[in-house]
Amino acid sequence: MAQKPESSRGLLHMVGITKRYGDLVADDRVSFMVREGEIHALLGENGAGKSTLMKVLYGMVQPDEGEIWIDGTPVQIASPHDAVRNGIGMVHQRFMLVPNLTAVENVVLGMRQPRAPLLDLSDARDRLMELAADYHLEVEPDVPVWQLSVGMQQRLEILKALYRGARLLVLDEPTAVLAPSEVTHLFRVMRLLVAEGRGIIFISHKLSEVKEVSDRITVLRAGRVTGSIETPEATAAGLSEMMVGRQVSISRVSPPSVGSTAVLEIERVTCLGDRGTAALRELSLTVRSGEIVGVAGVDGNGQRELVELIAGLRPTADGQILIDGQQPRDVLQQTSMLGFIPEDRHREGLVEDMTVAENIVLKIHGRAPFTDRGLLRWGAINAHAEEQIGVYGIRCSGPSARASALSGGNQQKVVIARETQDGPRLLVAAQPTRGLDVGAVEAVLALLRQQRDRGAAILLISTELPELLAVSDRIVVLHGGEIIGEAPPSEDHLDLIGQMMMGHRPVTAVA
Amino acid sequence: MRVSVSSIGATVRAAAVPVFAILAALAVSGILILLAGVNPLDAYAAMVQGSVGSPSALAVTGVRMTPILLTGLAVAISFRAGLFNIGGEGQLYLGAAAASAIALIPMDVPSAVHIVLALGAGFVGGAAWVLVPAYLRAFRGVSEVVTTLMLNFVGIIVVSYLVDPSFGPMGERGASYAQSVPIQQSARLPVLAERTSLHAGLLLGIGLALLLYVLIRFTPFGFRLRMLGANPVAARFAGVKSTREMMMVMLLSGGIAGLAGAVEVMGLRHRLFDHFSPGYGYDGIAVALLAAASPIGVIAAAGFFGALRAGSSLMQQVTRLEVSIVLIIQALAILFVIAGFFRSRILRIGKRTPVQASGGTHD
Amino acid sequence: MIDAGMLTDWGSASIRLAAPLAIVVIGGVYAERSGVFNIGMEGMMLVGAFTGVTTSYYLEPHMPVELAVLAAAIAAMLAGALAGLVHAYLTVSRGANQIISGVAINLAALGITNTLHRAAFGQSGRQRVAGFPSIELPLLGDIPVLGDVFFNQSLGVYLAYVLPVAALFIMFRTTWGLSIRAAGDAPPAVDTAGLSVPRIRYATVLFSGAMAGLGGAVLALGAVRYFTPGMTAGRGFIALGAIIVGRWNPLLAAAACLLFGAADAFQLRAQALGLGIPHHFFMMLPYLLAIVAVAGLIGRTMPPTQLGIPYRREESSD
Numbered sequence A: 001m002a003q004k005p006e007s008s009r010g011l012l013h014m015v016g017i018t019k020r021y022g023d024l025v026a027d028d029r030v031s032f033m034v035r036e037g038e039i040h041a042l043l044g045e046n047g048a049g050k051s052t053l054m055k056v057l058y059g060m061v062q063p064d065e066g067e068i069w070i071d072g073t074p075v076q077i078a079s080p081h082d083a084v085r086n087g088i089g090m091v092h093q094r095f096m097l098v099p100n101l102t103a104v105e106n107v108v109l110g111m112r113q114p115r116a117p118l119l120d121l122s123d124a125r126d127r128l129m130e131l132a133a134d135y136h137l138e139v140e141p142d143v144p145v146w147q148l149s150v151g152m153q154q155r156l157e158i159l160k161a162l163y164r165g166a167r168l169l170v171l172d173e174p175t176a177v178l179a180p181s182e183v184t185h186l187f188r189v190m191r192l193l194v195a196e197g198r199g200i201i202f203i204s205h206k207l208s209e210v211k212e213v214s215d216r217i218t219v220l221r222a223g224r225v226t227g228s229i230e231t232p233e234a235t236a237a238g239l240s241e242m243m244v245g246r247q248v249s250i251s252r253v254s255p256p257s258v259g260s261t262a263v264l265e266i267e268r269v270t271c272l273g274d275r276g277t278a279a280l281r282e283l284s285l286t287v288r289s290g291e292i293v294g295v296a297g298v299d300g301n302g303q304r305e306l307v308e309l310i311a312g313l314r315p316t317a318d319g320q321i322l323i324d325g326q327q328p329r330d331v332l333q334q335t336s337m338l339g340f341i342p343e344d345r346h347r348e349g350l351v352e353d354m355t356v357a358e359n360i361v362l363k364i365h366g367r368a369p370f371t372d373r374g375l376l377r378w379g380a381i382n383a384h385a386e387e388q389i390g391v392y393g394i395r396c397s398g399p400s401a402r403a404s405a406l407s408g409g410n411q412q413k414v415v416i417a418r419e420t421q422d423g424p425r426l427l428v429a430a431q432p433t434r435g436l437d438v439g440a441v442e443a444v445l446a447l448l449r450q451q452r453d454r455g456a457a458i459l460l461i462s463t464e465l466p467e468l469l470a471v472s473d474r475i476v477v478l479h480g481g482e483i484i485g486e487a488p489p490s491e492d493h494l495d496l497i498g499q500m501m502m503g504h505r506p507v508t509a510v511a
Numbered sequence B: 001m002r003v004s005v006s007s008i009g010a011t012v013r014a015a016a017v018p019v020f021a022i023l024a025a026l027a028v029s030g031i032l033i034l035l036a037g038v039n040p041l042d043a044y045a046a047m048v049q050g051s052v053g054s055p056s057a058l059a060v061t062g063v064r065m066t067p068i069l070l071t072g073l074a075v076a077i078s079f080r081a082g083l084f085n086i087g088g089e090g091q092l093y094l095g096a097a098a099a100s101a102i103a104l105i106p107m108d109v110p111s112a113v114h115i116v117l118a119l120g121a122g123f124v125g126g127a128a129w130v131l132v133p134a135y136l137r138a139f140r141g142v143s144e145v146v147t148t149l150m151l152n153f154v155g156i157i158v159v160s161y162l163v164d165p166s167f168g169p170m171g172e173r174g175a176s177y178a179q180s181v182p183i184q185q186s187a188r189l190p191v192l193a194e195r196t197s198l199h200a201g202l203l204l205g206i207g208l209a210l211l212l213y214v215l216i217r218f219t220p221f222g223f224r225l226r227m228l229g230a231n232p233v234a235a236r237f238a239g240v241k242s243t244r245e246m247m248m249v250m251l252l253s254g255g256i257a258g259l260a261g262a263v264e265v266m267g268l269r270h271r272l273f274d275h276f277s278p279g280y281g282y283d284g285i286a287v288a289l290l291a292a293a294s295p296i297g298v299i300a301a302a303g304f305f306g307a308l309r310a311g312s313s314l315m316q317q318v319t320r321l322e323v324s325i326v327l328i329i330q331a332l333a334i335l336f337v338i339a340g341f342f343r344s345r346i347l348r349i350g351k352r353t354p355v356q357a358s359g360g361t362h363d
Numbered sequence C: 001m002i003d004a005g006m007l008t009d010w011g012s013a014s015i016r017l018a019a020p021l022a023i024v025v026i027g028g029v030y031a032e033r034s035g036v037f038n039i040g041m042e043g044m045m046l047v048g049a050f051t052g053v054t055t056s057y058y059l060e061p062h063m064p065v066e067l068a069v070l071a072a073a074i075a076a077m078l079a080g081a082l083a084g085l086v087h088a089y090l091t092v093s094r095g096a097n098q099i100i101s102g103v104a105i106n107l108a109a110l111g112i113t114n115t116l117h118r119a120a121f122g123q124s125g126r127q128r129v130a131g132f133p134s135i136e137l138p139l140l141g142d143i144p145v146l147g148d149v150f151f152n153q154s155l156g157v158y159l160a161y162v163l164p165v166a167a168l169f170i171m172f173r174t175t176w177g178l179s180i181r182a183a184g185d186a187p188p189a190v191d192t193a194g195l196s197v198p199r200i201r202y203a204t205v206l207f208s209g210a211m212a213g214l215g216g217a218v219l220a221l222g223a224v225r226y227f228t229p230g231m232t233a234g235r236g237f238i239a240l241g242a243i244i245v246g247r248w249n250p251l252l253a254a255a256a257c258l259l260f261g262a263a264d265a266f267q268l269r270a271q272a273l274g275l276g277i278p279h280h281f282f283m284m285l286p287y288l289l290a291i292v293a294v295a296g297l298i299g300r301t302m303p304p305t306q307l308g309i310p311y312r313r314e315e316s317s318d
Helices: A050-057 A080-085 A103-108 A121-134 A150-163 A180-195 A207-213 A236-244 A303-310 A345-349 A356-360 A378-392 A408-420 A438-454 A465-471 A491-501 B005-035 B040-052 B055-080 B088-104 B111-140 B144-162 B201-218 B220-230 B232-237 B242-269 B280-290 B295-319 B325-338 C004-033 C041-062 C065-093 C098-121 C146-150 C155-173 C175-183 C187-192 C197-224 C235-245 C250-273 C279-294
Strands: A012-021 A024-034 A039-044 A065-070 A073-075 A088-091 A168-172 A199-203 A216-221 A224-230 A262-272 A278-288 A291-296 A318-323 A338-341 A426-430 A457-461 A474-479 A482-487 C134-136 C152-154
Touching: A012 A050, A024 A039, A024 A050, A024 A065, A024 A199, A024 A224, A039 A050, A039 A180, A039 A207, A039 A236, A050 A065, A050 A088, A050 A168, A050 A199, A080 A088, A088 A150, A103 A121, A103 A150, A103 C175, A121 A150, A150 A168, A150 A180, A180 A199, A180 A207, A207 A236, A216 A236, A224 A236, A236 A491, A262 A303, A262 A457, A278 A291, A278 A303, A278 A318, A278 A457, A278 A482, A291 A438, A291 A465, A291 A491, A303 A318, A303 A338, A303 A426, A303 A457, A338 A408, A345 A408, A345 B232, A356 A378, A356 A408, A378 A408, A408 A438, A426 A438, A438 A457, A438 A465, A465 A491, A474 A491, A482 A491, B005 B040, B005 B280, B005 B295, B005 B325, B040 B055, B040 B295, B055 B088, B055 B201, B055 B220, B055 B242, B055 B280, B055 B295, B088 B111, B088 B144, B088 B242, B088 B280, B111 B144, B111 B242, B144 C235, B144 C279, B201 B220, B201 B242, B201 B295, B220 B232, B220 B242, B232 B242, B242 B280, B280 B295, B280 B325, B280 C098, B295 B325, B325 C065, B325 C098, C004 C041, C004 C146, C004 C152, C004 C155, C004 C175, C004 C197, C004 C235, C004 C250, C041 C065, C041 C098, C041 C197, C041 C235, C065 C098, C065 C197, C134 C155, C146 C152, C152 C155, C152 C197, C155 C175, C155 C197, C155 C250, C175 C187, C175 C197, C187 C197, C197 C235, C235 C250, C235 C279, C250 C279
Parallel strands: A039 A199, A039 A216, A088 A168, A168 A199, A291 A457, A291 A474, A338 A426, A426 A457
Antiparallel strands: A012 A024, A012 A065, A065 A073, A216 A224, A262 A278, A262 A318, A474 A482, C134 C152
16 A cells, blocks of 8 residues: 655645556656645647546556555546546547537536536536636537537537536647637646646647746656656756666667659649648658658657658648659559558558568569559569569568568558569558567668668658668657758757757757 | 469358358257158258259259349449348339330330340349439438438339239230230340259349459459448548449449349240249348358359259158248348357358448538 | 229238338348348247237237236247347357348248147137237327328337337437447458447347338238238348338338338239239239339448458468
8 A cells, every 4th residue: 555645735646656558658657746725737749648648647547566546545536437536637639529418418418417417518518618717718519519610619528527516627638729819728728727726637749838838847758767857957968868768779770861853842832731821831852863851740740641651642722742753642552652651550551461472562563574464463463572572681481471460560561562672662551660669660761771772762751760870860849740950960959850840949059 | 263272262161150150050950840740851852852863853943043143243243332122022123124124015026135235224123213312322421221221112013013914014914914015025134054944044143243353353443342331530531532433333232133034034934024033132131141251152152042942842742841931941041140140251141131231422 | 094092002001011021121131230140130020920910819808908018029039039139149149141031030920930839729820819909099090091001000000100210310419329330341440449249239130130020010000910820921021121212220121111111002902993014013013112122223222331241260370
């Protein structure tokens, strides 16, 4: 039985939370505390462990070790229901709203009614509007939620939590979907809420916002707390070191090379995201043959939209993009022009029910020698697959092995084989090492280097800084839909890169 | 085509699930039969006798199996592409009607020509009947489930109209039952064995199954079809034009179901009858599921269903057990397959249900 | 040519034919609203028809008629709910394909009812049993034309007047209805609100089975009062069309059933009218109407977004 932690004045104290998923330790003895009246920022990259931590807090996931203390008493949170009962409210990144129901109905869903089972919405509406007025959270109560703006939907999510008496609010990347004026408004609301003694956990990547609104900052990296400081004492350099660290385990093979002719030319492109706001803002980027350009940045800053733009799946609202002088849409089918390694190999990359050979010829099965006189020639297909298996070092039982049976690393090699076998001029790789073990990561990076040496122009988008440093010839940083700066791929520039990733524009230009 | 040890092993593994499901279905049905006061072993023995116990029994099995084989192939090929053509019943009625129309016309041509023309009409009739649902699905993203289902009933009504004794264009005036006049001799399918009803439709079905096997396995079209069914998202990234592929698959599926109706008329009944199908279209769904949508497997599964139906009449004679017990066996087999009790990773058709298609249709 | 008598007769028949369907459709709406497609209502209706008739047959000699018929109706609902339980288990707990599950249930229902019917009643089949009594409502029944059409029907029909209204109320004015509508639209939101999506879906599917069973009982015990093998003849499938035409609203869907019933009643009489249009055309109308509705030609049809998709709570690392 744990002893009472030192500061029992804390509203929330998570002590020694550990959560494992098989071999992966998502959270490793994480402890952190939120005081009453405090806005506490939680910083960390994708995979750092903050989502898991919040899931534990909200009862969606049970920790393997550790305790949660609220107001100085230990509590059991086995479900979201328990979390709500303990005064914890959560505003998820993807809203938990029912689109076809109205705001009031959404608020009332799952709550005990005074005259159950009859739905009495009038009292609920009154209370909701009262809360809305008190905290400047404007909302339209009787309109189906799908008709509300994103900002209003978010306000509704906050109101939902307040309606249930939340004393601790968790806001997960709330500013990602807001316009600047809405962000200011949100901060004002947050101040109002904590003035009454509540606590807020504010999850964000954006340094400027974190500095503006939070009282204390805790940084997570690879499942551990790397630092916890009062906001006035935080510096960009200090924070980036805590977030990104100095551990670069993968070393470079050769010095950075310089590219020759431009293959991918993106000029001041603005591109709309799914929500109608600009996901890419006047982004400019050039990739030349014989170079690997690494795009660093925290997930959610426009990476996905950039990839879709290049693949011709997302139109430009402004600006111009050319691949070897052609439009992207015309290029996707030409396997000798564009190779594209998608982020989600299970959904977008492979057909897992098909064999390795079939996946390798997925795009080219219709041409000779794989098709002759209208029929597929499995002999030729299998021979070709055997060859590629050798060239790319794919470990499998043979061309007839089902793709789903391969390990993640080898699956990725199949995708790479498929996309590079025709020697494309431009290769776009989106998070190619996601979910792979160290050996597979090395192999994938080696393959990328090979392609570069062949003369391809390579765009590597990754959230893994060590890998970018190990293989890129130059690094650009994507933040808020723009290329905010560029840096050479060396450890000396790690701080700078880290700061840029958090939105800190470099004061001096970097060569 | 090389038949390696591993491919035999794969086939055995693939057949394991439906075989276990059938065994389980027979076991549970056996209990029901017991509760009805009959010895299940007697019942099953009679079924075996009546389906494969003699040459004439085999012939009956072949006859019963033929239409189910064709509708099963129709459904199977749509399953492979991730589509749900459950309109086989209506498509076979329209195919029968179209084939009958040609088969009723006296033609001074060799029988082979007349037959080919009539079968062709049958294919076109079935394909035409699926055209609207196919278009709605491929280009508008409207689920093909409800549309094909509703057209089943419309198809039956259309044929009822066509053979109505009073005013149907193809109806036999003065007949006591709604039916057409007998079709021309030259349009009848040859009988395969003397003194039986076993007709060439069975050969057509088996031939078609082999053809589909080749199509799926050895042509680019089949490759794209499998891609679409296995992972539509990746297929899109790989440049597959889903609208065109979906239309072609659905039309092919409808056409084959149309052939099922055509061969029933041209091979067995020699007339177009009102309500001539005891649900062959729905049997096709069951067969396709049991066969995990493999054309060769469909032959086996259709054979099993045909045997059930053929053997049930003898079973009823011997044990006085209602033939409808066969429907229960069939239903139980399906239920055991989709409950996933026996590990089924062969094809995920047992799990995926897009009742409505995901929006976007343009590529 | 066409007189008030014919109109009254047609109207009365329309109501009578629509009533069983209207009851079935309520259950279908609830199930689909929660995200589960129930194509097996045809079989559940058949099971209800058979159970109702058989129960009435065996109980009637031993107790007052009213009691026997009531017991028959309840038994029919239970039988339908049992079939619904199979569908719910397969689709909700095992994540099986909802179409195939429904098709299998229809097949099983046909087989079971045929077999049991033959066993219980032998070859002769048509055994008349006690059914829902015909009641002419006082005052209302005296209204000319309309009185005979609407208020001189069997008890089963009156059920079909009341149930859709109750269903509408429950769907939009109770917490249950709210949860159901949410489950078919955004299961994760329901989950985080502390409710159980599987439990909601089990409830609606069982309910749809019970309603289909009741509808079958009304079909068999209303006017005809006997059971014939396969007597539902596709009505359960028409219900699917009515759900769409009625935009997943219980009352509108029941009204759509009225439309279908009217077409059905009309085609039975069309021959006598000598209109020159074969009655088959009118038989087709309900189905064609459903297709037109699905194709989105009757306004915007918005099915529940989660219809047909099994729900699995995601467990993943960061």
